[in-house]
Amino acid sequence: MLARTASVDVCCNMAAQDMLGLVAATFTPMTKEGEINLSVIGSYVDYLIHTQGVKRIFVNGTTGEGISLSVQERKLLAEEWIKQGKGKMDEVIVHVGSSSLREAQELARHAATIQADAICTVSPSFLKPSSVGALVAYLNEVASATPEVPFYYYHIPSLTGLNFRVEDILDEMKKCGVNNCLLNPNFRGVKFTGLDLLDFGQCVHRYGQELSFFYGVDEQLLSALVLRANGAVGSTYNYLGKAVGAMLSDFQKGDLHSAQNKQFLIQEFISYLFHQGLGLADFKRIMSLVSNIDMGLPRLPLQINETANLASALDKMKALGLYVTPHSKTSSTP
Numbered sequence: 001m002l003a004r005t006a007s008v009d010v011c012c013n014m015a016a017q018d019m020l021g022l023v024a025a026t027f028t029p030m031t032k033e034g035e036i037n038l039s040v041i042g043s044y045v046d047y048l049i050h051t052q053g054v055k056r057i058f059v060n061g062t063t064g065e066g067i068s069l070s071v072q073e074r075k076l077l078a079e080e081w082i083k084q085g086k087g088k089m090d091e092v093i094v095h096v097g098s099s100s101l102r103e104a105q106e107l108a109r110h111a112a113t114i115q116a117d118a119i120c121t122v123s124p125s126f127l128k129p130s131s132v133g134a135l136v137a138y139l140n141e142v143a144s145a146t147p148e149v150p151f152y153y154y155h156i157p158s159l160t161g162l163n164f165r166v167e168d169i170l171d172e173m174k175k176c177g178v179n180n181c182l183l184n185p186n187f188r189g190v191k192f193t194g195l196d197l198l199d200f201g202q203c204v205h206r207y208g209q210e211l212s213f214f215y216g217v218d219e220q221l222l223s224a225l226v227l228r229a230n231g232a233v234g235s236t237y238n239y240l241g242k243a244v245g246a247m248l249s250d251f252q253k254g255d256l257h258s259a260q261n262k263q264f265l266i267q268e269f270i271s272y273l274f275h276q277g278l279g280l281a282d283f284k285r286i287m288s289l290v291s292n293i294d295m296g297l298p299r300l301p302l303q304i305n306e307t308a309n310l311a312s313a314l315d316k317m318k319a320l321g322l323y324v325t326p327h328s329k330t331s332s333t334p
């Protein structure tokens with residue numbers, strides 16, 4: 001993204017780019033036997049680009065069940081996404097977070113070898129850092145494994161149970177960094193999947209000149225755009241990329257009223273999913289329905305909601321005008 005080519009010594013003063021747009025947090029396709037299915041990743045990339053207009057991806061994250069996969073699977077997936085995205089995607093970000101520091105470092109080094117555009121990590125969430133200082137020390141160890149690769153912190157308190165304010169984390173990084181850098185020279189920003197827009201706004205206010213902030217709660221993206229988010233990373237951009245892209249473009253043109261109306265419809269859809277009892281495990285099936293690419297089922301411990309009516313979710317998407325027919329070249333028979 002921001003230039004893997006940016007040299008380490010200039011990065012500290014590098015201004016964050018204004019708008020980097022939408023990043024789809026990809027699902028991990030699986031076979032009927034529950035193994036990772038690399039064979040559909042090529043069509044998946046084409047679908048995102050041609051049907052959803054999304055040219056940035058975040059792989060092996062929450063949506064991609066990265067934390068549940070083996071290191072070997074994560075490497076194979078990252079390689080395939082990068083291979084299929086080459087010359088097509090603007091950016092492939094690889095999530096390398098793990099409860100094992102050594103594994104996170106190994107995945108970071110692997111991402112560097114295969115020329116990922118950036119890496120990102122969540123905090124370990126079983127044995128958790130007990131202080132902001134411990135978290136920053138951990139992030140430092142991961143980031144410094146690959147000093148030449150742009151590095152992002154992934155804040156997702158609803159899943160990690162870690163409620164440190166990001167502003168405090170950045171302040172701590174500032175204390176630890178050398179030459180007025182935050183943490184490591186390759187530190188580029190935060191994927192902020194939290195509801196606290198006070199914290200988000202203050203992060204942008206204080207650090208927006210030097211870092212990029214991606215918002216991760218899709219259903220309230222517009223509020224984060226108002227606070228100058230540089231973009232968004234989310235699961236719904238897999239199948240709502242076009243619709244959310246249109247909202248983004250209204251916002252950028254200054255047509256707030258139209259952007260709000262689009263946000264309301266997107267919220268109506270996501271809220272409908274929640275009310276039907278559909279969660280992340282089921283979003284994978286929605287993606288299969290909408291894209292015509294077979295994503296397979298999630299792996300345990302995720303489990304689908306057997307009683308949910310997926311067809312009605314698709315109808316709802318169509319009724320709200322959010323559905324896009326797959327570009328013919330990208331459809332494959334599930």
Ligand SMILES: CC(=O)N[C@H](C=O)[C@@H](O)[C@H](O)[C@H](O)CO
Nearest residue numbers: 062193216217218219234235236
């Ligand atoms: C908890 C979770 O999975 N968050 C995702 C990204 O971080 C979002 O993209 C959500 O899936 C989305 O906002 C729907 O709630």
Ligand SMILES: CC(=O)C(=O)O
Nearest residue numbers: 025061062063234235
């Ligand atoms: C949604 C998101 O950003 C993730 O899947 O990690």
